[in-house]
Amino acid sequence: MQLLDKVAVVTGAAQGLGRSIALALAQEGADVVLCDLQEDKLAEVSAEIEALGRKSLALRCDVSSKEQVVETFARAAEQFGTVHILVNNAARVPNSPDDEARRNKHYAYVTTPMERQSLGITSSLTDDDWLKWWDVNVHGVFYCTREALKFMEPQGYGRIINIASVAGTSAASTHSPGYSASKAAVVSLTKTVALDVAGAGIYVNAIACGGVLTPPFQAYIDNATEEQRRSLYQIMPVGRLGKPEEYASLAVYLAGDNHYLVGQIISPNGGAVI
Template sequence: MDFHGKVVLVTGVGPGLGKACAEAFAKAGAKLAICDVNKKTLDETQHAVEHYGAECLAVQCDVSSSQEVSTMFKKIMQRYGTLDVLVNNAAITPNSDTDTQRRNELYRYMSTPEPRRSLSFTSSISDEEWHRYWGVNVHGVFYCTREALKIMEPNCSGKIVNIASIAGLSSKSAHSPHYCATKGAVISFTKSVAYEVAGSNIFVNAMAPGGVATPRFNEYLDHIGEEARNRLWQGVPLGRFGTVEEYAGTVLYLSGEHYLVGQVISPNGGGVI
């Protein structure tokens, strides 16, 4: 797909899907604006994008702050004067030691014959943990979408792709009810905004990926051992997680020319059909 002349903002461009999306847009000729809360990973992605010859504006930004998001969009307008595509990728994912323990417990419970019981995940989540997820995963999507629409609505043109998750569609991520709740909210927000702005030729859709084969998750798979990995793959007919490049291809498609409005595309290897 050709994105020459298009200005694309990708949020949350640390290692993983965000970086892969930025690189994919760069290869397709787009002018990039990228943001991340981590300066080191932001710089690394900027260098990767510029390696492909793409113009790139890198902004350190915490999307859970409406003020920082507003400042970032002002910089984008100063640099490029417009915005054609927004990819709302920035998110907190369940990667702490506690999250890993919960994930292991769920996978074992799902695949081992034993008496049914409560897994006691929700009752152990703190107020701070709950609000932190909503601040980035939901408020951040709203803040960025609001600023993007201020540019796209007068132009009667634009594409917004919200990165949701299979966690917002199913019980596959029941180990992280706070994460599931935020990704479900992203899906509902996508549908509402899509209907609202479609008449201005602005297309809003979501991708809800299944497991992503990031280096960090591959390390987790190596750590849990063969038996636990085999239990995990029982729930994925394809027998593997998607690569960041495969998911980035779906994001590029949703950012291009199509007839999709308010749809949730879920590449997940058959984990949810």
């Protein structure tokens, strides 16, 4: 129970990776504040945490709204007194029909012999294709980090874990330039905030995920043709996507005290980006 009596805030906690991280933190003793827009699923995760013998607070919160973020942390403080751990997991992901078409074009291009050419992805993007990623993926991370630091800096202790992506460290998500740029911003923010607050006993790191079998990715696989699925798995040297639980165990480690990691971008990705 390495996180016994710690208080964690997990955004995007209703399903997928956020749910797995929230449960893993609770299993190690943390009380967890759950933040998401999906209230029904959030209630289910809250019940799972309480079944583990830990306390939970489920709050509907749009992290792109600084007012809602401020209210969320105020409620967390009211319930638990402080915040020790923040996991910035909430994010928009490329899962619209247009996103999936661009993804299929990209995967086919890198796994199938064909004439070299422009994929025409960037030049065909609309303003919305570019702008829609920033409110949640970047502004939300900043708003939550700023509020968490208001507790962490005075108490001289904190752990912030940003969920980034291989999209922000490589060309792995060429199919979505806007998403990639937003995750690169998370990588940069992780490093700068880490240097800013390390002297106050606050460790900030990021997990640059690659190929997590979350509900949106599962939906893509379910709708893909056999050829498209083969193209996806061809990119993954281990031949499969990562399980959310495999990422959650790393989040637990970073949330604990038995490491010397500050400002690091750790990338579990099955060898897709080495």
